Amino acid sequence: xxxxxxxxxxxxxxxxxxxxxxxxxxxxxxxxxxxxxxxxxxxxxxxxxxxxxxxxxxxxxxxxxxxxxxxxxxxxxxxxxxxxxxxxxxxxxxxxxxxxxxxxxxxxxxxxxxxxxxxxxxxxxxxxxxxxxxxxxxxxxxxxxxxxxxxxxxxxxxxxxxxxxxxxxxxxxxxxxxxxxxxxxxxxxxxxxxxxxxxxxxxxxxxxxxxxxxxxxxxxxxxxxxxxxxxxxxxxxxxxxxxxxxxxxxxxxxxxxxxxxxxxxxxxxxxxxxxxxxxxxxxxxxxxxxxxxxxxxxxxxxxxxxxxxxxxxxxxxxxxxxxxxxxxxxxxxxxxxxxxxxxxxxxxxxxxxxxxxxxxxxxxxxxxxxxxxxxxxxxxxxxxxxxxxxxxxxxxxxxxxxxxxxxxxxxxxxxxxxxxxxxxxxxxxxxxxxxxxxxxxxxxxxxxxxxxxxxxxxxxxxxxxxxxxxxxxxxxxxxxxxxxxxxxxxxxxxxxxxxxxxxxxxxxxxxxxxxxxxxxxxxxxxxxxxxxxxxxxxxxxxxxxxxxxxxxxxxxxxxxxxxxxxxxxxxxxxxxxxxxxxxxxxxxxxxxxxxxxxxxxxxxxxxxxxxxxxxxxxxxxxxxxxxxxxxxxxxxxxxxxxxxxxxxxxxxxxxxxxxxxxxxxxxxxxxxxxxxxxxxxxxxxxxxxxxxxxxxxxxxxxx
Numbered sequence: 001x002x003x004x005x006x007x008x009x010x011x012x013x014x015x016x017x018x019x020x021x022x023x024x025x026x027x028x029x030x031x032x033x034x035x036x037x038x039x040x041x042x043x044x045x046x047x048x049x050x051x052x053x054x055x056x057x058x059x060x061x062x063x064x065x066x067x068x069x070x071x072x073x074x075x076x077x078x079x080x081x082x083x084x085x086x087x088x089x090x091x092x093x094x095x096x097x098x099x100x101x102x103x104x105x106x107x108x109x110x111x112x113x114x115x116x117x118x119x120x121x122x123x124x125x126x127x128x129x130x131x132x133x134x135x136x137x138x139x140x141x142x143x144x145x146x147x148x149x150x151x152x153x154x155x156x157x158x159x160x161x162x163x164x165x166x167x168x169x170x171x172x173x174x175x176x177x178x179x180x181x182x183x184x185x186x187x188x189x190x191x192x193x194x195x196x197x198x199x200x201x202x203x204x205x206x207x208x209x210x211x212x213x214x215x216x217x218x219x220x221x222x223x224x225x226x227x228x229x230x231x232x233x234x235x236x237x238x239x240x241x242x243x244x245x246x247x248x249x250x251x252x253x254x255x256x257x258x259x260x261x262x263x264x265x266x267x268x269x270x271x272x273x274x275x276x277x278x279x280x281x282x283x284x285x286x287x288x289x290x291x292x293x294x295x296x297x298x299x300x301x302x303x304x305x306x307x308x309x310x311x312x313x314x315x316x317x318x319x320x321x322x323x324x325x326x327x328x329x330x331x332x333x334x335x336x337x338x339x340x341x342x343x344x345x346x347x348x349x350x351x352x353x354x355x356x357x358x359x360x361x362x363x364x365x366x367x368x369x370x371x372x373x374x375x376x377x378x379x380x381x382x383x384x385x386x387x388x389x390x391x392x393x394x395x396x397x398x399x400x401x402x403x404x405x406x407x408x409x410x411x412x413x414x415x416x417x418x419x420x421x422x423x424x425x426x427x428x429x430x431x432x433x434x435x436x437x438x439x440x441x442x443x444x445x446x447x448x449x450x451x452x453x454x455x456x457x458x459x460x461x462x463x464x465x466x467x468x469x470x471x472x473x474x475x476x477x478x479x480x481x482x483x484x485x486x487x488x489x490x491x492x493x494x495x496x497x498x499x500x501x502x503x504x505x506x507x508x509x510x511x512x513x514x515x516x517x518x519x520x521x522x523x524x525x526x527x528x529x530x531x532x533x534x535x536x537x538x539x540x541x542x543x544x545x546x547x548x549x550x551x552x553x554x555x556x557x558x559x560x561x562x563x564x565x566x567x568x569x570x571x572x573x574x575x576x577x578x579x580x581x582x583x584x585x586x587x588x589x590x591x592x593x594x595x596x597x598x599x600x601x602x603x604x605x606x607x608x609x610x611x612x613x614x615x616x617x618x619x620x621x622x623x624x625x626x627x628x629x630x631x632x633x634x635x636x637x638x639x640x641x642x643x644x645x646x647x648x649x650x651x652x653x654x655x656x657x658x659x660x661x662x663x664x665x666x667x668x669x670x671x672x673x674x675x676x677x678x679x680x681x682x683x684x685x686x687x688x689x690x691x692x693x694x695x696x697x698x699x700x701x702x703x
Contacts, residue, residue: 033101037229038063045070047225047678049193051174052203056231056393057369060203061092064170065107069098071103071168077199079138080168082146089172090116091148091344108144112340113137113260115147130156138163149185156188165197174204193220200224202520231396238398244391245406246432248425250413255280255379256291262408265296265313265322267374270358270394273328274380280412281380289328289359296357306342308355309333323353327360343370352399371397375406382409388432448501448564451487459483486564490557497554500547501561508542508562539563644685652682 030039035056041063044050050067069082082093093114096107111117116132132149134155139143147155149171156164169192171185192198202224255274263269273278273288282288293299297313300321308323325339352372369603376395382388388409395405415419423443449456454464459474466472474483492498500508513666536559543550543559550558644652656667656679669680 017403025284029101032103033068033098034063034066034103035059035353037227037234038066040229041227042066042070044225044227046075048199049224050201051221051224051226052229053226054203054392055234055396055562056569058234058600060172062096062098064172064201064203065093065096065098066103068144068168068170069105069107070104075199076166077168078144078166080144080170081134081152081164082144082172083149083152084116084146084172085149087116087148088344090114090146090148092172110142110144110148113142113145115145116149128154135159138167153185153188158335161188161191161195164192164199165195168199168201170203172203174679190220193223204219213421234396240402241396241398241405244392244396244405245404246409246429247406248428249410250410251410252413254282255297255410255412256282256288258291258378259379259410260295262378262410263292263296263374263430265317266310267356267406268352268356268370269371269375269377270360270370270373270391272360272378275361278380279281280410282677285361286330286331292359293324296324306355307338308342322356325355325358327358327363347548352401363424363426368394369397371399372395372402373397374402374404375408377408377410379410381411382634392432401496448484448486448489448561449688450489452483456483456556472691484564486560488591490553490560492557492561494550494554497547497557500558505558505562505565508539508546508558629668644682646686649686650691652679653686654677656683 011643029035032039032042034042035058037052037058041050041054045067052060052063054063064082068082071077072080077578084090084092093107093109095109097105099644113131118133129149131154134147134151135146135158138159158417171189189200192200245261248263251261259271260624263271271292273285273292276283276285293309293311296317297311300310300312302309303323306323306325308325311322311324325343327336327339330336343358345574354372358370373395376391378388378391382391388407390406392456412577413426455461456474457473461467461472461474466474472483472485492501539562540559542553543555543562547555547558560627635650659676660666660677667676667680667683669677669684671677671680
């Protein structure tokens with residue numbers, strides 16, 4: 001045993017460690033009872049469109065209570081509609097006596113208006129009663145209602161956008177907007193913004209979509225005033241938690257044999273087992289849970305009050321009895337309800353000994369609050385950055401005696417060269433670091449040109465190289481960009497059309513997939529629907545509606561680029577499916593997934609320290625991630641996003657030096673002050689220009 005009481009000589013988990021200062025600032029409140037993030041958000045309460053990007057446990061729900069109360073009491077709005085992704089999160093908006101800590105009002109929602117507590121689910125016909133309730137609320141003089149995303153979507157369809165005039169629409173877990181092709185919330189939000197008669201507050205702890213699409217289009221996001229409170233600020237201001245470790249461990253064989261090398265029941269742990277369709281799954285979720293528990297020790301029974309399994313731990317775990325909550329078993333609704341109730345009751349966060357290990361499949365992620373969780377152990381590769389960030393958030397609550405938290409991803413050894421895996425891990429760590437800074441990470445972009453347009457510098461066109469007369473495809477391994485030549489392709493002319501083809505094609509494709517007419521004709525009337533009707537008529541209509549300012553020629557260029565991207569993506573999916581059906585698809589999910597959802601390969605940051613042998617596989621050890629490294633990541637992202645000449649950047653950097661001399665700190669790129677933010681962007685841009693010049697000079701000297 002080591003000094004911390006943990007087993008030694010077991011293995012080394014590849015990890016990145018984030019150290020914090022434990023200032024306690026995150027938990028301190030001002031005279032109105034507001035914590036730092038809440039105070040920062042409340043200062044912007046007068047904005048019509050407000051976007052709050054803040055990590056789990058920072059107090060977003062209460063921040064919204066403060067803002068909503070002010071909107072209806074002091075800003076003349078009639079009502080506030082609170083929209084959450086699922087019913088369980090509705091409990092975050094239960095009544096709060098805010099005046100007890102100094103605020104001028106209390107948060108109260110009448111029982112009939114918390115639709116998350118109403119019986120039935122929120123999809124299809126059973127939601128009709130909740131839609132009627134929404135109509136009754138809109139006609140009443142009451143102030144607040146809480147409902148799910150689904151109920152709100154149905155209500156907008158039923159009553160129209162205008163029914164929400166002069167009201168606040170607050171969307172919690174905002175990254176759900178447009179995250180599903182069948183989800184109308186994104187298009188309805190766009191209609192609310194275009195009408196301009198509602199106020200919107202959007203809140204999220206992970207400003208990412210699982211499918212790598214942008215949460216908001218650049219034009220829509222520009223209308224929002226943004227309040228950013230990063231993970232680092234949150235962790236640094238905690239009273240107890242001082243470090244977060246993120247680790248990757250590659251195994252061979254069955255995961256249930258490897259899991260015990262990373263699972264220690266003496267640490268409060270949430271284990272997320274793989275989906276039954278995942279490569280890591282043993283295809284029997286109940287058996288997997290039983291094996292995990294048997295590795296911990298001997299089953300001795302079930303606690304009648306909570307429904308938790310009682311496991312007599314093996315000597316290597318110190319003996320004693322561990323309480324294990326099984327959220328995977330859904331065969332008995334009554335038993336599962338008992339377990340869920342025990343995990344949501346007062347004991348959950350008041351009593352550290354309430355439960356020791358939670359085993360889940362699709363639950364205990366978003367909105368699940370267990371402050372004692374020290375280790376979030378996820379088995380199987382996760383292609384959704386949103387899901388990764390949400391799972392990390394389960395372990396980052398502050399609690400007495402909890403100094404260290406861990407996120408471990410247990411992944412089957414990829415069928416790829418070691419250097420590819422190391423690069424993928426590094427890219428993943430960069431993406432996670434970006435997410436901790438609430439920066440948006442987008443997928444790689446295709447770049448289309450007409451056939452025989454010539455090779456592009458930095459792109460690899462295969463063993464034969466670029467071939468005249470052929471439709472060439474090249475890949476830039478440094479940036480992940482793909483160059484595709486297409487015969488007769490119309491190219492954009494105006495700068496705006498060029499920008500759209502490079503940056504906004506995902507938005508066009510999302511609108512196309514969400515288009516009800518195109519979807520129904522393509523799925524249900526294939527025999528009578530010509531492909532040209534979808535790709536030319538429907539796609540053309542979407543482009544014209546989205547970009548009416550473009551010329552006819554530029555609109556056609558955008559349409560052709562969107563269709564090309566759609567076809568290329570669909571063909572790639574088809575080939576992968578065919579290979580998988582033939583048993584030819586190796587385990588390359590880590591590599592493929594990183595290329596799919598991360599576009600950080602051109603950030604000049606290396607978070608990998610070394611590669612160590614581990615069992616039959618290997619471990620990738622990461623650098624320690626502290627404030628300095630996080631700031632480096634943030635500066636690199638900012639420099640990539642901001643377009644400034646060397647002269648402009650140098651001038652702003654000089655002013656930033658004066659700013660630091662006067663204030664004793666460097667300009668903050670997340671500052672609400674536009675000039676301070678601009679100076680910080682200038683510093684980042686200058687650093688990037690200098691790095692580029694040095695790289696070019698080094699390349700020239702090598703020649």
